[in-house]
Amino acid sequence: MKKIIMLCLGIMTAGLVLAGCGQQAKQAAPDAGKAGKIVVGLDDNYPPMGFRDENNNITGFDVDLAKEAAKRLKREVEFKPIDWSSKEAELKSGRVDVLWNGLDITEKRKENMLFSDPYMDNRQIVFVRNDSAIKTAADLKGKIVGTQSGSTGEENINKDAKLKSSLKEVKAYPDFIAAFMDLENGRIDAIVGDEITGRYYMSKHPDKFAARDIVIGDITSFGIGFAKDNQKLRDEVQKVLNEMKKDGTMAKISQKWFGKDITKK
Incomplete structure (x- = not known):
């Protein structure tokens, strides 16, 4: 009887192992299909x-x-x-x-x-409202300037100690769209950002913003x-x-x- 019980337990154990392997194979299958993604x-x-x-x-x-x-x-x-x-x-x-x-x-x-x-x-340039008096880099003195967090614009502002110390505040946004919304509403005075992205956004809002040929940092x-x-x-x-x-x-x-x-x- 003991031998029969041991034999049954062995069969049950083997079945569980095989079932586990089968389950692992099922779980692995989707990953294998994503190998080239x-x-x-x-x-x-x-x-x-x-x-x-x-x-x-x-x-x-x-x-x-x-x-x-x-x-x-x-x-x-x-x-x-x-x-x-x-x-x-x-x-x-x-x-x-x-x-x-x-x-x-x-x-x-x-x-x-x-x-x-x-x-x-790509260049990092300055964007302002259409009615802004900001024309040169010197005009940014005492102004609140926005940029995107982790962007090249933020890096370039931080590297330019003279520029950064002249600003009243640098506000970092999760994206440039949020920065442009604050610029439109007067919460900031200017944006330092990618020329390509800024000009594209301007094209969708032609009467609200202007680009200034003020390059911050290297091309x-x-x-x-x-x-x-x-x-x-x-x-x-x-x-x-x-x-x-x-x-x-x-x-x-x-x-x-x-x-x-x-x-x-």
């Missing part, structure tokens, strides 16, 4: 590079670029909105595979990530950010970007969003 981290309130349209779908120049790159790589792409001020942490943790959203290439950022070749130039270039240990993905994406430049696809996408080809050759 590229998760793109972006600020989804950053027109025209990446933002939500009237139907709440994520769209934009960089979004179209990423979709075309993923298509050529025969990989699925997922767009994941993130806190832009925590972008390096999101990339390092593996929660996103790339940062692809008007990301300026800077020496400081190169310490924490790999970059694609630059594909578009920079947009690039795609990858984790330091992900050289393989960086090279794969760069290869298809080169193809898109050569066959005119990148120029076509630029024409769609900017009315002309403003990408780097």
